[in-house]
Amino acid sequence: MYAPMSWEQYLTKMWIWRVNAGGLALIFLGFLFELSGSPDAFVISFARFLVFVGGVAAAAVSLGGALGSKRTTDMQNLGLMVWSGFLLLFTISMLEFVR
Numbered sequence: 001m002y003a004p005m006s007w008e009q010y011l012t013k014m015w016i017w018r019v020n021a022g023g024l025a026l027i028f029l030g031f032l033f034e035l036s037g038s039p040d041a042f043v044i045s046f047a048r049f050l051v052f053v054g055g056v057a058a059a060a061v062s063l064g065g066a067l068g069s070k071r072t073t074d075m076q077n078l079g080l081m082v083w084s085g086f087l088l089l090f091t092i093s094m095l096e097f098v099r
Contacts, residue, residue: 011064012071013071022057023057024058026050027094031047031094033047034047034097034098054091055087055091056091059087062081063081065080066080
């Protein structure tokens with residue numbers, strides 16, 4: 001029988017950085033779909049989906065890293081909380097832009 005795996009081993013600084021970079025890449029990709037100027041409803045809804053998934057995933061992992069990681073210091077936890085708030089505000093503003 002295997003020992004139960006904890007989620008804390010996935011909340012390393014490198015994984016938090018990777019998911020944040022991936023989330024920002026998805027937001028940027030959704031922004032590029034919006035800049036294409038296509039009137040197709042599928043393209044617009046796919047762009048909104050990319051922005052939403054990228055922003056929420058990055059913010060959730062940042063908040064999880066701030067609250068649950070034993071490998072980060074107090075100042076890093078504060079920075080991750082502030083960063084997750086900025087990500088959510090940026091995601092909301094991008095969702096308003098992608099129409």
